[in-house]
Amino acid sequence: MTAARNQYHARMQRVLDHIDRHLDGDLDLDAVSGVAAFSKFHFHRQFNATFGVSLHRYVQLARLRLASKRLADREGQSVTDIALGSGYETPDAFARAFRQRFRQSPSSFRKCPDWEPWLRAFGPLNSARSKIMPTTFTPDEVTIREVGPTRVAIFEHRGDPEILDVTIQKFIAWRKAAGMSPKTNPTFNIWHTERRPANPAEYRMELCVGVDGDHCIDPADETVRAGEIPGGRCAVLRVTGDTHNLEPAALYLYRDWLPTSGEEMRDFPIYCQRFFLAEPEQGTAAEVHLPLK
Structure with a gap:
C-alpha cells in the first residue's frame, strides 16, 4: 500500500x-x-x-x-x-x-x-x-561534511510566514540592485523557528547572500546587515526538484536521522543553501545543513 x-x-x-x-x-x-x-x-x-x-x-x-x-x-x-x-x-x-x-x-x-x-x-x-506529499529520505542520503565559514549579507523576515513572499520579493530586488546574481553569489536560508509556530508573529528566518566582504552593504540601509554562517561539521541532505517546502527534509534530519546517528547538534540554526541547476528543465536544488559538534 x-x-x-x-x-x-x-x-x-x-x-x-x-x-x-x-x-x-x-x-x-x-x-x-x-x-x-x-x-x-x-x-x-x-x-x-x-x-x-x-x-x-x-x-x-x-x-x-x-x-x-x-x-x-x-x-x-x-x-x-x-x-x-x-x-x-x-x-x-x-x-x-x-x-x-x-x-x-x-x-x-x-x-x-x-x-x-x-x-x-x-x-x-x-x-x-x-499538499505535495513529503519525500521519503534514507540515512545513506545524509552526508557529514566539514563546511567552511561564509560571509553573508542578511535580509531578515520576522512575523507571519504568510507574508514571507513579500520579503522574498524585496530581497530579490535588493540583491539585483547590488549586482549579486545567484550564479556568482550563493543563496542561503537560515531558520530560527519552525515553519508554522503556534504564534505566527514569532516566525523568523533569514535570507542570505554570500559576499566577499562588507563593502556591498550600505551601513545606512536598515533592511540588510553583515553576518557569517560559521564553519564546522554539518549533516547535509540534498533535495532536488520541488524545493518550495524543505520542512520534510529538516524534520527527517531532526526526528529520524539525528537520534540514531550518535551525533550532537552545534549551537547554530539549521539552514540551507539553494542552487539553480545547470539545465533549466532540471529545476532547483537545496542542501539542508544541520550543524554538528
Whole structure:
C-alpha cells in the first residue's frame, strides 16, 4: 500500500514539475494528464482531489505568478513579452486576467507593486503546493561534511510566514540592485523557528547572500546587515526538484536521522543553501545543513 501510494504521489509531483517548466506552452488536460500517465477522463477530478484546486485555476495562478515576478523586475522584459512568455495568447488577455486577480494593471504593478492583494490571490496556489506529499529520505542520503565559514549579507523576515513572499520579493530586488546574481553569489536560508509556530508573529528566518566582504552593504540601509554562517561539521541532505517546502527534509534530519546517528547538534540554526541547476528543465536544488559538534 505504501509503495503504491508513493508511486501515485510521485506521478502527481511530476505533473507540478512539468507545469512549472512549461508555463509558456500547452498545458491543457490532454497534455498534463499524459505526463502523469493518468486517464484524461478522470485526471481533472484526481488533480482537484489531491491539491484542492482545479487544474485550470492552478495553471492560471502559476502563470500569473511567473508574470508578476517578471514585472517586478523593472529592467526586464516588456509587458507584451512577459504576457506571451507566460502562456497568454494576447497581451489583452493577460491584462484582463491580471487586473481581475490583482486589481492593478500590469504596467501599474511594474511601477508600484501592491503586495497585499498579490499574496491573497496566491493563497490557493500556495495551499495546493503545501499538499505535495513529503519525500521519503534514507540515512545513506545524509552526508557529514566539514563546511567552511561564509560571509553573508542578511535580509531578515520576522512575523507571519504568510507574508514571507513579500520579503522574498524585496530581497530579490535588493540583491539585483547590488549586482549579486545567484550564479556568482550563493543563496542561503537560515531558520530560527519552525515553519508554522503556534504564534505566527514569532516566525523568523533569514535570507542570505554570500559576499566577499562588507563593502556591498550600505551601513545606512536598515533592511540588510553583515553576518557569517560559521564553519564546522554539518549533516547535509540534498533535495532536488520541488524545493518550495524543505520542512520534510529538516524534520527527517531532526526526528529520524539525528537520534540514531550518535551525533550532537552545534549551537547554530539549521539552514540551507539553494542552487539553480545547470539545465533549466532540471529545476532547483537545496542542501539542508544541520550543524554538528
